[in-house]
Amino acid sequence: MSESTRTIEELTSADYEYGFSTDLETDIAPPGLDESVVRLISSKKDEPEWLLEWRLKAYAAWREMEEPDWAKLEIAPIDYESISYWAAPKQKPVLDSMDDVDPDIREMFDKLGIPLHEQKMLSNVAVDAIVDSVSVTTTFKATLLEAGVIFCSFSEAVKDYPDLVREHLGSVVPVRDNFFAALNSAVFSDGSFCYIPRGVRCPMELSTYFRINSMNTGQFERTLIVAEDDSHVSYLEGCTAPQRDENQLHAAVVELVAKDRAEIKYSTVQNWYPGDENGVGGIYNFVTKRGRAHTDAKISWTQVETGSAITWKYPSVILQGDRSIGEFYSVALSCRRQQADTGTKMIHIGKDTTSTIISKGISAARGQNTYRGLVKILRSAENARNYTQCDSLLLGKECGAHTIPYIEVKNPTAQVEHEASTSTVGEDQLYYCRQRGMTEEDAMSMIVNGFCREVFNELPMEFAVEAQRLLSISLEGSVG
């Protein structure tokens, strides 16, 4: 092995810094899934009858479905009977103010760099903090409500805004959509809900921070964002989990509804525990994310995926309304023995619809990275446009990068462009930087961050800084 290959391996084997776990007194359901568990979850949450029915319908559908096997992923069989489908930190039942948040939980979030005290936070970001199955607190709720913006946990939304939830739940991702979406629909525990009324520009960034803490549990959260006509919202999502030797399942669903001329910008920095260098442990991340864009609406997904042992995720846009716009910007990093099969689906239905896909895949150590994307132009989509760019960067000799684009065009006026490239960090680039005094590690991190620049530019400022730092840490290690 050449010296530079060895160094790259060292550079890509850094520690996971969010691997700690917190001792929280937890209310946890016994492992296994049947109808009674679905009923238990629903009753724990004191849900209305219609929602229980909806869950049961999803459960029945899931029972009939098979795990998808088309992805380029090698996954040890998942034993759905060994997972606990409900885990909630025990704490005071009603939280009127931040001071009521359990100090242990607060400390955990402080340690994660997400202070839950409103006065200590970045003043323009509201946070919904979710631990295992439940939302523990949502900040800035009152401030947002003054602007008419509803931002709360999914459970609260079901209680306080049942009509809004009932109208939109499952409207973008139906319960039978796919195996993991059906599972989520049956057992989802909590998540975030936000509603931006007509003509309102949300006055601050909304964000949800997901933390898996308990052992042997799955996390199944649901996010629903509804942006009424002429509204605008930017939403951020972050995730971490403790370092554990067993795999943990995370199957989430996110639904976005952007009505006429509305704009939703959804950004994710996903840093679930990736497992160790031998592939032991790590989160299995199976996520269904989809948005529906009505006339002149715009939905933009930006994701930075550095964590998880398995990532199976295709944030998509249904471009239903005329002149609607869909965007997907992605950085996916596969280090250690991580496997990522991720991309997007852009479904063009309306006339003059436009989609842009920029995907940056980085493979290091023994990571496998697959871009899988569908651009579908229906017969009705006159003058649809798509531009796709997939760039892969390989660090080391034992990793892999794969690009699998699907293009289906039913309307001859469509213009679809696809560009792909595969490159390595050149020894000449490293040498050039080192001749200018940088260490090999700094040089590597700079070059990789440069490779991701187009995507990072799409992130809100605070997140872009965090994403850059995360990427550097993920690639960092001790040289020599």
Place this chain on the structure above:
Amino acid sequence: MLHVNNLTAAIGDKQILNGLNLDVGAGEVHAIMGPNGSGKSTFAHTLAGRDGYDITGEVTLDGADLLDMEPEARAAAGVFMGFQYPVEIPGVNNMYFLRTALNSVRRARGETEVGARDFLNVSKKAMDLVEMKEDFLYRSVNAGFSGGEKKRNEILQMAIMEPRLAILDETDSGLDIDALRIIAGGVNALRSPERSMIVITHYQRLLDYIKPDFVHVLVDGRIVKSGDHTLALHLEANGYADFETDLGDAAEQSFAGAQS
């Protein structure tokens, strides 16, 4: 200041440098000329610390053993190389690159780092030197630069890094006469009693602008003749043919001063 004694370098079976000797004093400018494949660029890279060569011999800078150092340690010791083919780094802003480079060597020397605002002042002065506009700082490192812009960027970096020893590897190649004038002007402005330079070139043309104190002829991996700047004129007129015949003899002879 720089002392090179019996330096050899090979890649695999291919011997490139064959016992090169050179002494460069503080403040001196040495030009190294030679035909294609004579080992000029290899010599530059062995000084800068590129991987992949089998090296013997001795190279010291101010008494410190350069061959024992990683490239970044050599940079911290004051070695700067202007690349013949500057490398493109897409997505990395030129100013960020320059500041990271400067602060890396400052850190290594135990000096305080330069903040963003101070750096802007430093870089503006350096940019005037090579007649660059400010937007240059915000473009990706060398990506989409013209040949002339890349070379000017090298001189800009040299002005910011303020090296003890600058090695300019064919900085004149691919330049039109205006760019050559600008670059030579930048290099001349950076000459100082504390700074030594090794200017590697094919052509005498560059030496009309940058007057070297010494000119060396490199053939088959060793210096076969040394002289003052008039030696370059001789080469311009007669080519390298004189030196390519009967190398054995040539190497043993002592060449002091110009022999035109």
